[in-house]
Amino acid sequence: MRPWIALALCCACAREFEGGGEADSDSDTDTDVASDGDSDTDTDTGPAPCGSGNRPLPDGLTALQRDDGESDWNVHGTTWEYPAGVSIPAQALWEATRFDLPHPARIHGFSVSWSNLPIAAADSELEAGLYGDFGYNGFDFWRGEALWTGTRCLEDAAGGAWVDYVFETPIDVAQPGLAYVAHPKGAGTEDAVFAMDHSYRGAGDCAAWNDCGSALNLPEADPDSTYDGVSFPIPYDYLVRLHVEYTDEATADEMAFEAVGDVAFGGRVSWGDYDRDGWDDALSGAQLWRNGGDGAFENVTGAAGLDGDGGGGVWGDYDNDGCLDLFVFHEGAAGVDRLWHGECDGTFADATAASGIEDIQDDVNCDDALDPERSPTHAAAWFDVDADGLVDLYMANYECDFDYYRDKVWHNDGGGVFSDWSGTSGFSNVRYASRGASPIDYEQDGDVDLLVNSYRLQPNVFYENRGGSVVERAAALGLAGVDEWGAFGHTIATAWGDLDGDADFDSVHANLAHPRYFHFSDKTQVLLQQADGAFEDTTGTWTDPGSSGSGLRYQETHSVPLLADFDQDGALDLVVSAVYPGRPTDFYWGAGDGTFVLDSYRSGITTTNGWGMAASDYDHDGDVDFALYDLWENRLGAEGGHWLAVQAIGDVDSNRAALGATVRVVAGGRTFVRHVAGGSGQGCQDSLSLHFGLGDALEVDRIEVDFPGGGTVRYEGPFGVDRKIWAMESGTTEEGW
Numbered sequence: 209m210r211p212w213i214a215l216a217l218c219c220a221c222a223r224e225f226e227g228g229g230e231a232d233s234d235s236d237t238d239t240d241v242a243s244d245g246d247s248d249t250d251t252d253t254g255p256a257p258c259g260s261g262n263r264p265l266p267d268g269l270t271a272l273q274r275d276d277g278e279s280d281w282n283v284h285g286t287t288w289e290y291p292a293g294v295s296i297p298a299q300a301l302w303e304a305t306r307f308d309l310p311h312p313a314r315i316h317g318f319s320v321s322w323s324n325l326p327i328a329a330a331d332s333e334l335e336a337g338l339y340g341d342f343g344y345n346g347f348d349f350w351r352g353e354a355l356w357t358g359t360r361c362l363e364d365a366a367g368g369a370w371v372d373y374v375f376e377t378p379i380d381v382a383q384p385g386l387a388y389v390a391h392p393k394g395a396g397t398e399d400a401v402f403a404m405d406h407s408y409r410g411a412g413d414c415a416a417w418n419d420c421g422s423a424l425n426l427p428e429a430d431p432d433s434t435y436d437g438v439s440f441p442i443p444y445d446y447l448v449r450l451h452v453e454y455t456d457e458a459t460a461d462e463m464a465f466e467a468v469g470d471v472a473f474g475g476r477v478s479w480g481d482y483d484r485d486g487w488d489d490a491l492s493g494a495q496l497w498r499n500g501g502d503g504a505f506e507n508v509t510g511a512a513g514l515d516g517d518g519g520g521g522v523w524g525d526y527d528n529d530g531c532l533d534l535f536v537f538h539e540g541a542a543g544v545d546r547l548w549h550g551e552c553d554g555t556f557a558d559a560t561a562a563s564g565i566e567d568i569q570d571d572v573n574c575d576d577a578l579d580p581e582r583s584p585t586h587a588a589a590w591f592d593v594d595a596d597g598l599v600d601l602y603m604a605n606y607e608c609d610f611d612y613y614r615d616k617v618w619h620n621d622g623g624g625v626f627s628d629w630s631g632t633s634g635f636s637n638v639r640y641a642s643r644g645a646s647p648i649d650y651e652q653d654g655d656v657d658l659l660v661n662s663y664r665l666q667p668n669v670f671y672e673n674r675g676g677s678v679v680e681r682a683a684a685l686g687l688a689g690v691d692e693w694g695a696f697g698h699t700i701a702t703a704w705g706d707l708d709g710d711a712d713f714d715s716v717h718a719n720l721a722h723p724r725y726f727h728f729s730d731k732t733q734v735l736l737q738q739a740d741g742a743f744e745d746t747t748g749t750w751t752d753p754g755s756s757g758s759g760l761r762y763q764e765t766h767s768v769p770l771l772a773d774f775d776q777d778g779a780l781d782l783v784v785s786a787v788y789p790g791r792p793t794d795f796y797w798g799a800g801d802g803t804f805v806l807d808s809y810r811s812g813i814t815t816t817n818g819w820g821m822a823a824s825d826y827d828h829d830g831d832v833d834f835a836l837y838d839l840w841e842n843r844l845g846a847e848g849g850h851w852l853a854v855q856a857i858g859d860v861d862s863n864r865a866a867l868g869a870t871v872r873v874v875a876g877g878r879t880f881v882r883h884v885a886g887g888s889g890q891g892c893q894d895s896l897s898l899h900f901g902l903g904d905a906l907e908v909d910r911i912e913v914d915f916p917g918g919g920t921v922r923y924e925g926p927f928g929v930d931r932k933i934w935a936m937e938s939g940t941t942e943e944g945w
């Protein structure tokens with residue numbers, strides 16, 4: 209549930225408090241204020257007789273705060289209810305304040321101003337702790353295992369005095385992230401609680417990331433349907449502060465990636481050289497950006513004959529004339545999907561009507577004002593189902609108000625004409641909320657298979673190609689997701705690549721998984737292909753959301769994964785976007801054994817609320833760049849090792865663009881494998897020019913290409929490194945961009 213929806217349900221009376229005010233917050237971010245050795249909020253003059261957190265703060269720390277410093281009320285002064293008619297203040301609950309750490313940091317402690325202090329013995333203690341994040345939604349913390357808990361004496365907190373909780377050993381946070389100061393309150397109104405200020409955050413609906421930084425957790429609410437109770441943010445700030453020392457403040461020059469250019473890419477990007485000048489151009493949404501070869505992009509949508517209408521598209525040469533064509537799809541029921549034919553002069557002609565491709569599904573009624581009604585397509589992919597040398601088209605159709613659409617399969621009959629193969633040749637007519645279509649020859653047998661990502665807790669679908677017809681085998685191969693209570697996951701996109709160096713294809717499935725349903729939702733999966741062709745999920749049981757067995761951290765809204773060897777060390781690295789405001793992009797270095805190491809800080813990637821992305825060496829400098837709203841240029845160069853770029857061309861029996869081909873490079877005693885993507889997760893597409901990081905290899909022994917419909921072609925070396933090779937199906941090679 210979105211936080212502001214939860215807030216509306218739980219806190220309808222949030223602005224009603226005793227002696228309240230409505231002062232707007234003067235900041236949407238954590239405020240940094242310097243701490244002196246005694247802490248400007250500490251009134252202690254000497255050791256207290258109790259309190260495990262009672263020790264002095266070091267000098268020179270930074271204090272993070274959200275509050276305005278003034279309070280005369282607390283949660284007991286509210287009339288908040290959850291569920292309706294049940295008082296929140298009277299329930300057992302946890303109070304928490306979130307702190308955003310923009311840099312790696314060392315946390316030394318925190319300060320609290322308490323309220324509603326009980327009448328008790330002077331040596332009674334007040335407990336609070338530091339907790340890690342739970343899903344990066346901004347208000348859920350992992351209370352299953354505290355990073356630190358401690359106490360201070362009740363008498364030290366009298367009169368609203370600030371008290372410091374200082375750790376005996378500081379806690380290092382290696383990556384930017386979230387930390388929470390929290391404490392439990394028992395049922396009733398007798399326990400001490402955090403003091404609360406009167407600054408009313410944002411519009412009170414917590415829609416923006418920094419509108420709200422404080423939260424409540426009701427651990428006993430909805431126990432039969434939710435994990436860890438119910439949490440929601442509140443539009444006021446607790447008087448809590450965090451004392452940190454930043455341990456790494458890298459300069460822009462030290463980051464792996466830099467946002468460059470003045471192109472504002474949309475949520476979907478597909479790379480393809482439409483004008484055949486050797487430079488990858490970009491389709492962003494339905495806007496065509498021409499790569500001028502000097503790092504600058506020009507919007508040529510109108511000049512190229514495109515209408516600029518659509519949500520995304522994928523490149524494919526459906527008539528094998530050597531010029532890329534384009535299929536553009538729409539997410540809504542009003543848009544018309546279009547097939548654009550590349551005219552080989554830098555322009556396109558509308559070939560939709562002649563092709564026979566249409567997206568009408570009148571048996572689903574989403575909008576009474578529309579007749580006919582069209583299917584909302586969220587992704588599409590080109591792949592040659594029957595290996596006849598002509599690429600066919602798959603349309604992944606989504607939903608409207610939980611009414612699902614059938615996916616569409618269009619067989620290329622030649623001559624620019626397509627016939628409807630939906631529900632035939634092994635393709636299912638079952639309605640799914642499809643979000644991604646990712647072709648792959650997972651067996652490397654020359655027949656291209658297809659994974660379709662399903663949302664709404666539905667199983668993913670995997671069509672194994674049996675030489676012109678397909679068999680659905682997702683569950684048998686371990687690609688359907690994890691069945692818990694009849695629910696699978698919200699899989700948005702998939703990336704394919706060899707993650708463990710054994711020269712077969714593994715995959716990463718990005719799943720949206722809500723913390724409230726953590727116990728049965730599929731989290732993002734790393735799936736390694738085994739010797740029998742099945743896939744094993746190596747992410748583990750996620751008993752700790754801070755990390756999985758494969759090294760991934762739990763984010764609620766993981767969206768689209770991207771695999772590429774960004775540092776040329778021979779191991780694929782991983783980028784995972786996360787949708788919704790405030791959610792950061794995760795960047796991981798691949799270890800080459802199927803595990804990953806998080807390095808979001810020094811990656812330099814600052815995109816939040818990310819969506820679709822795609823990779824290309826757009827500037828021909830030998831390292832892989834990518835687009836994720838911004839164009840992210842790889843600054844590493846050849847720092848990690850040598851490289852080779854290979855582009856396959858079908859000039860005999862295969863489709864001209866070699867979509868679906870598998871390319872293997874043998875160098876330095878290792879075999880590296882890549883595939884030519886006819887589409888990837890969420891309607892994006894990587895470059896048709898494949899990038900191989902070779903580590904310290906100084907030459908390439910052999911290149912092999914499995915051409916769909918054309919068999920395997922071997923190109924014996926040696927080939928030099930740090931260059932591009934064109935591999936023709938006819939057996940020849942050419943060098944150069």
